[in-house]
Amino acid sequence: MLQILNEKGDVKKDLEPKLSKGDLKKLYSFMVTTRVADTKALKLQRQGRMGTFAQSLGHEACQVGSAYALETNDWTVPYFRDLGTYVTLGFPLKYWYLYWMGNEEGMHIPKEFNLFTITVPVGSQLPQAVGLGLAANLKKDRIGILSTFSDEATSTGDFHEALNFAGVYRTPNVFLCYNNQYAISMPRSKQTASKTIAQKATAYGFDGVLVDGNDVLAMYVATQEALNKAKNGDGPTLIEAYTYRRANHTTSDDASKYRPAEEVEAWEKKDPIDRFRIYLKTKGLWNESFEKQVQKDAEEQVEKEVRDAEATPSPPIEDLFSHTYSDIPQKLKEQMDELKAGLNEDDQ
Amino acid sequence: MLQILNEKGDVKKDLEPKLSKGDLKKLYSFMVTTRVADTKALKLQRQGRMGTFAQSLGHEACQVGSAYALETNDWTVPYFRDLGTYVTLGFPLKYWYLYWMGNEEGMHIPKEFNLFTITVPVGSQLPQAVGLGLAANLKKDRIGILSTFSDEATSTGDFHEALNFAGVYRTPNVFLCYNNQYAISMPRSKQTASKTIAQKATAYGFDGVLVDGNDVLAMYVATQEALNKAKNGDGPTLIEAYTYRRANHTTSDDASKYRPAEEVEAWEKKDPIDRFRIYLKTKGLWNESFEKQVQKDAEEQVEKEVRDAEATPSPPIEDLFSHTYSDIPQKLKEQMDELKAGLNEDDQ
């Protein structure tokens, strides 16, 4: 398992990436922002101001570290638990909140972002990510495509078909699995008899690497290597980020039903942010006032995004009908008109 | 690659299975019968007496050798190119001919045979084979389940989901892939970047073995070992039988469009029947009169089955309606009556 920072924050010097002080501080602040935004979302959900959503608690290093390795032209194909990825890409969190608030405005993805939509059916985004890769190859665009998913996606047929295609056509894909040990109530050990997820790459003729998913430096290094390899035409990589889903599966779930508290506690000790804080401190990049600033900035940013989100009305009715086809077929116009007429009638 | 008999018919003594003379002669006669039945079918097809079908030419060793390892209570889940398996199981070939003649009577599977139906969508029989295994485990039945398929099935999502389940539940499945180097026009090398198909088992936490698919002894030994392992509760096995599809994909295909004649010729030299004949001769079990007898028996058997098939009328109209549900719902009765009334009218 690739590890650069261990649980105590000790660093393997020979593997340490050459990141500037600014980069290191950014990594930290992205992780903190992710946690703050996640915590805020949980609060909103409990207050009935947001719907069901999937917390990212504990995934900060694997999300932020990997996304930090992306360059502007690269593509990201996320899954439903990827808040840190959005934070790192600089995606306006307003949309993220809106989406999970159930407001259709949250489905916007600004043009500047080479970022795919959230895919609800587990695993089914992976063939699409490979399609992006095929297209990039055809267009001779030198880009990488990072697609994320968790352990359970590896049980789906789509995972297999996608990785097999990627191997055959040597597409510039990086398949990043957050192995967070659970799929709702199903522990990783019962999802597959394969010893590691990384080794599944053998079946597709390319490399699989196992990385400490709570080590932001290792995640950054492994992802960057894989992206570079992709851009050099050397084909895809499967990365297994070994981590843990510390929260419930979603806010509708109660994880205490199926796993012991001690297990969760043990993983709290491996917290990715704590570990990186020690590292920064050792490097003289962290002190209390820096921490305060980072927290304050994160909170302010999050509060603003939430305010913006809550101030955004749901789209007008037309919007529900205008994105089904490139035009609005007659029958949809009729259905829309009927709906509007009815609502008017009800109002009277 | 497990090989016991090489292309010249030389045997690896230490690996040679302890089969009686009778068994060895049977293996030979099953292979010959398979070839005779296959050749007959091709002739019938060319004469318009049979529909499109998939020839087994060249697969005699991997089909017969593996099926010979089955015991009475074991199950077989075949695919669409498996004539030698039917021959070895003693399945009445009449039904096989009827099926490919397009006569619905050919869909019968007599109760004595633990033999699944032919599955047309490639790969989709594999989760079902695992379901048989789960059921056998639950019932504590000490059986093995042999399911066959060819190389291209390994590209399907169902292959993956099935093998993953088999690994997780340690079902008594033997997954036998006839790697015959082609999927219609698609060469094996372009179907997957995996070096071997056998190594795909790594992804599921069980063993994969590569076997010379033109060596009937190796096929027998490998399948028997895998079945025994399954019965002992030691889980599934993936067997890759390395062989070659010497005929066109089906009688509707023209393989000369996509592969060189020399390649086909090279594989003719590895003929599984020729190889086994030399072995038998060396053992003193083969001579010209034995050969004649085997050929004659095969031809007589095949001619009889074909005669029986051709004498079998298509089932009555009721039969088309009576196997959709456990009962015949009202709407189907109406549709059947309408059809019959119409046909009567047309006759008048």
Next chain:
Amino acid sequence: MNGNMVQALNQALEQEMLRDDRVVILGEDVGVDGGVFRVTEGLLQTFGDERVIDTPLAESGIIGAAIGMAVYGLRPIAEIQFMGFVFPGFNQIVSHAARLRNRSRGRFTVPIVIRMPYGAGVKALELHSESTEALFCHIPGLKVVVPSSPFDAKGLLVASIRSGDPVIFLEPKKLYRAGRQDVPDDDYEIPLGTAKVVREGEGLTIICWGAMVPQAQEAAEAVEEKGIFPEIIDLRTLSPLDHETIIQSVQHTGRALIVHEAPKTCGLGAEIAAQINEKALLNLEAPILRITGQDIVVPLPKSENYYYPSPARIVRGIKKTMEF
């Protein structure tokens, strides 16, 4: 027992598993977790992990395995976590479950039940609100069943488990905990293929199922003051349809309104309308209307109510039909 639909389903499963040891359950989170809606709660503890099987996420694998188990002589019940996730397993249903009996001339049967929560109205995420029953009704060899009350849920599930055919069993998640009802602890079946007149009436027949039944009932009550007393049919089994009950009612009332939450085009409402046209044309005093979801994706929660057929929309449909 006096309970909600989840409890009624749970009791049906438990009792059938006790009665018949061929009955097994498999699906995602059905074991330790008791299912995300708790329909299989407690069954793992009672029956063990060979009969209540937690599976990896693989709908084709789940349904395919269920088919194999059925062929071996078991009676598997597969849970699909939400109806929107059945499509990765669609091929196993359409190409195999529905066909194996015919393909083997009766040798192999597939007495499986594929249970899935379906439908909108609970402010769920994308693909957690689908209602695509019409797709299954088009496939020969499948039966499709939808309860609308705890009592029916138990009786229909028991009948589905005992049926010799593959049954798509759709559970209206909006009604899972919507109300309690007396549910006999005894064993009972509601025969598949029989619709139920849940409200007798005159002048108009409303045909609906699942979560639309209470919506239609509310609408019917609302129009009483206008002197309109619709008859309401709860189909309960969508395939095969109980034509007789539908046609008889429309012959009596002379008008028909179909309510479903699936998109309109090629929904089951179309089939019902076509049959009424074919068999009761001369009785019709007005066109058959369909009040349905629009031909769009079910919107996210905040806009969902525009999509979901409300009692008010049904009332408008009733008026339009009556005033034709």
Next chain:
Amino acid sequence: MNGNMVQALNQALEQEMLRDDRVVILGEDVGVDGGVFRVTEGLLQTFGDERVIDTPLAESGIIGAAIGMAVYGLRPIAEIQFMGFVFPGFNQIVSHAARLRNRSRGRFTVPIVIRMPYGAGVKALELHSESTEALFCHIPGLKVVVPSSPFDAKGLLVASIRSGDPVIFLEPKKLYRAGRQDVPDDDYEIPLGTAKVVREGEGLTIICWGAMVPQAQEAAEAVEEKGIFPEIIDLRTLSPLDHETIIQSVQHTGRALIVHEAPKTCGLGAEIAAQINEKALLNLEAPILRITGQDIVVPLPKSENYYYPSPARIVRGIKKTMEF
């Protein structure tokens, strides 16, 4: 060119690939082999293996990859070898291709064409004769197109490739080589969503598509001697439907007969009947009949003709409607 449907389709593909380098083809055996029906013959040689991609057998992979390529700006055409094999890829179509435009509020569009030979009547193996168009017509976001002649095949395929939406393009394999026709070598489109009156008539409208068009024509000729002159509409686009042409014709003729080879229940015929009932009830002089495949699996070749709507069966339907 004077050619058959396969040649017309091949020309459409070649010309669109020449005109627009975003157009790419992928599927099983589409390259070296030119497709099992030879529709993509020669294209690999002309356009190379990055634009004509032979894929492993993996329908979900193929359609999913096509979606990703479309999102990246290409215009992929995926070939599914037979319609019966589309179901492993159904989830990609229903949950993604049909929804990505809406899911991204127009940012990502999926201008793909999924071509598939469909239909019975050619004495094929099991699952090589399906005709499940109704399933696709029920899914918002998809367009569904079926030509019935070489001329239409080219014009409709060109329009489908240029459409901004995912198009399910169904090719009646029975008509692939059934006849030759003059097909302009020039570029032309037949707009999606427009049906065509292929035979003007009185007293009865027959609505059909694909391989049923010649069957209906044959039936119409057969009843001429009885003084019956049906109008025939070839729908050409099944979704969205050209309501106007259908309703106008039935308002004119007063009777409707729908012919399709898919099973009857919940086939597209039901939707058409429901719409006619809704919009032209007062014009109807007889119930709308549907002459269709039965609600069974398409039988193996020797019994297939019992299933397949023959001109004789259509004639009986015509008579029954006229004599009502």
